[in-house]
Amino acid sequence: MSEMNATDRVGGTKPPTLQLSGLHKSFGTVEVLREIDLTVERGQMVFVLGRSGSGKSTMLRCCNRLEEPSAGSIFLEGQDICARGVDLDKIRRRIGMVFQSFNLYPHLDARRNVTLALRKVLKLGRDEADERATSALDRVGLANRADHYPGQLSGGQQQRVAIARAIALQPVVMLFDEPTSALDPELVGEVIAVMRELKDLHMTMLVVSHEMAFAREAADRVVFMADGRIVEDAPPEQFFTQPSEESTRAFLARYSA
Amino acid sequence: MDQLILQFFNVEVMAKAWPLLLRGLGMTALLCLAVIPLGLLGGLLAALASTSQSRWLRWPTVALIDLFRALPPLVLLIFVYSGLPFTGLQLPPFLAVVIAFLLNNSAYYGEIIRAGLISVPAGQSEAARSTGLTQSQTLIHVVLPQALRNVLPDLISNSVEVVKMTSLASVVSLAELLYSADMARSVTYNASPITLAALIYLILLWPVVRLMSRFQRKIAI
Numbered sequence: 001m002s003e004m005n006a007t008d009r010v011g012g013t014k015p016p017t018l019q020l021s022g023l024h025k026s027f028g029t030v031e032v033l034r035e036i037d038l039t040v041e042r043g044q045m046v047f048v049l050g051r052s053g054s055g056k057s058t059m060l061r062c063c064n065r066l067e068e069p070s071a072g073s074i075f076l077e078g079q080d081i082c083a084r085g086v087d088l089d090k091i092r093r094r095i096g097m098v099f100q101s102f103n104l105y106p107h108l109d110a111r112r113n114v115t116l117a118l119r120k121v122l123k124l125g126r127d128e129a130d131e132r133a134t135s136a137l138d139r140v141g142l143a144n145r146a147d148h149y150p151g152q153l154s155g156g157q158q159q160r161v162a163i164a165r166a167i168a169l170q171p172v173v174m175l176f177d178e179p180t181s182a183l184d185p186e187l188v189g190e191v192i193a194v195m196r197e198l199k200d201l202h203m204t205m206l207v208v209s210h211e212m213a214f215a216r217e218a219a220d221r222v223v224f225m226a227d228g229r230i231v232e233d234a235p236p237e238q239f240f241t242q243p244s245e246e247s248t249r250a251f252l253a254r255y256s257a
Numbered sequence: 258m259d260q261l262i263l264q265f266f267n268v269e270v271m272a273k274a275w276p277l278l279l280r281g282l283g284m285t286a287l288l289c290l291a292v293i294p295l296g297l298l299g300g301l302l303a304a305l306a307s308t309s310q311s312r313w314l315r316w317p318t319v320a321l322i323d324l325f326r327a328l329p330p331l332v333l334l335i336f337v338y339s340g341l342p343f344t345g346l347q348l349p350p351f352l353a354v355v356i357a358f359l360l361n362n363s364a365y366y367g368e369i370i371r372a373g374l375i376s377v378p379a380g381q382s383e384a385a386r387s388t389g390l391t392q393s394q395t396l397i398h399v400v401l402p403q404a405l406r407n408v409l410p411d412l413i414s415n416s417v418e419v420v421k422m423t424s425l426a427s428v429v430s431l432a433e434l435l436y437s438a439d440m441a442r443s444v445t446y447n448a449s450p451i452t453l454a455a456l457i458y459l460i461l462l463w464p465v466v467r468l469m470s471r472f473q474r475k476i477a478i
Contacts, residue, residue: 064387066383066386066387089386089389089390089391090389092386092387092388092389093388093389095387096387097384097387099380099383101378101380103378103380103381103383103384104384105381105384105385105399105403106403107402107403107406116385116388116390116398116399117388117389117390120394120398121388121389121390121394165384165388166387166388169388169389
C-alpha cells in the first residue's frame with residue numbers, strides 16, 4: 001500500500017479528503033479531461049458546474065475509478081488510489097456515490113438495498129446491518145419505507161434510499177452525479193433537503209449538478225468546467241457575482257436567463 | 258372405429274405396458290435431473306464467457322455456441338455414441354446422452370442467460386461496485402438475480418424442450434419413456450403403449466406450457 005501524503009509537501013496538516021492532480025482522461029482520441037487539479041478539503045461541499053459534455057461526470061466517475069484515468073493521480077486522504085496494488089474495493093467503500101438514475105437494486109427492498117454492502121463488504125451480522133440500515137433510512141426520512149421495493153417508491157424517495165445506501169457505509173466523501181436531474185421538479189426539493197442535512201453533518205461532498213440556487217446557498221466552492229478543463233474555482237458569492245472567466249459569464253448568463 | 262380404439266387406445270394393453278413405461282418414465286426423469294442442471298450450469302459459464310471483457314474468452318465461446326446451436330442434437334448424440342468409438346472411446350448410452358445434451362443445452366441456455374445478463378443496465382454493476390462489492394459479489398447478488406428473472410420464461414420453455422428432447426435417447430437404446438413404449442409396442446404388436454407415452458408427456462408438460470402462456474401474458478401487461 002503506497003501511503004503518499006500529498007500535503008506533507010506543504011505542511012504537516014491532515015491531507016485533503018480528495019485531491020485530483022494532473023488528471024487526464026481520453027476516450028480513444030477524444031480528450032475529455034485535461035490537466036485537472038482539484039482539492040476537496042474535509043467537510044467541504046464543492047459544486048461542479050458546466051455544460052453537458054464538459055467532462056464533469058467523467059471527472060466525478062474517475063474519483064472512484066468507475067472511469068479509469070488516462071494519466072494523473074487521485075489521492076483519498078493522502079493515499080494514491082491509482083497506485084499499483086491498491087485494493088480498489090477497499091477504497092470504494094470509503095467513497096459514497098449517488099447516481100443520476102438512482103440505480104437501486106430493483107429485486108431488493110429499501111432495507112436490503114442498504115444492507116447488501118454492509119453484509120457483504122463490511123461483513124456485519126444481520127442485526128447490526130439492519131440497525132445501521134434503519135438509521136441510514138431514518139436519516140433520509142424513509143425508515144417507514146424500509147420494506148418497499150424501488151418500484152413502489154417515487155423518484156425522490158428512490159434517490160433518498162440511494163443516498164442512505166451510500167452513507168450507511170460511513171464514507172469519507174460523497175460523490176453526487178446529477179442527483180436531481182432525473183427527478184420531476186416537485187421532487188427535487190426533498191433530495192436537496194437531504195443533501196443539506198449531510199452538509200450540516202460536515203459530510204465532505206463533491207457534487208455535479210445544475211441546481212444553481214442550491215450551489216449558491218450551500219457550496220463552499222464552485223468549480224466551472226469547460227472542454228475538459230477547470231476554468232474557474234471560487235467561493236459561490238464570487239463565482240456567481242463576479243466570475244473571472246468569459247466562458248463562466250456566458251454560462252451563467254444563459255442559465256439565469 | 259372399434260379397430261382404431263383397439264389399436265391405439267387399448268386399455269388392456271396399456272395396463273400391461275404400464276410397469277415398463279413407469280420404469281421408462283423413471284429413466285426420463287433421471288435424464289432430466291442430469292441434463293437440465295448441467296445445461297443450466299454450462300449455459301451460465303457460456304454466458305459469462307461470451308460476455309467477458311477478454312476477446313480470447315469471448316470469441317471461442319461464441320464460435321462454440323454457434324456450432325452447437327447449428328448442429329442437430331440427434332447428429333451430435335449419434336456422433337458421441339457411435340462416432341467416438343472409432344477413436345477407441347465407447348461411452349455407455351447414459352453418459353453419451355448427457356455429454357451430447359450438455360453441449361447442446363449449454364449453447365441454448367447460454368444464449369438465454371447472455372440475453373438476461375445484457376438486459377441488466379450497466380448502472381446496476383456500477384452502483385454495486387461503488388459500494389465496494391467485488392466483481393463476483395456484484396454478479397451473484399445484483400446482476401444474476403435480475404438477469405435470470407428477466408429471462409425466466411425462456412429458461413422454462415427451453416427446459417420443456419429439453420424434457421421432450423430426452424426422447425432422442427431412445428436411438429442409443431437408453432430405456433427412457435419412448436424407448437420403453439416402443440419396446441412394449443413391438444412386444445404387444447399394438448400402438449397403444451405409444452399413445453400412453455404420448456399421454457404421459459402431455460400430462461407432464463401441458464400444465465407447464467399453460468402456465469407459461471399465462472405468465473407471459475402477465476408480463477406483457
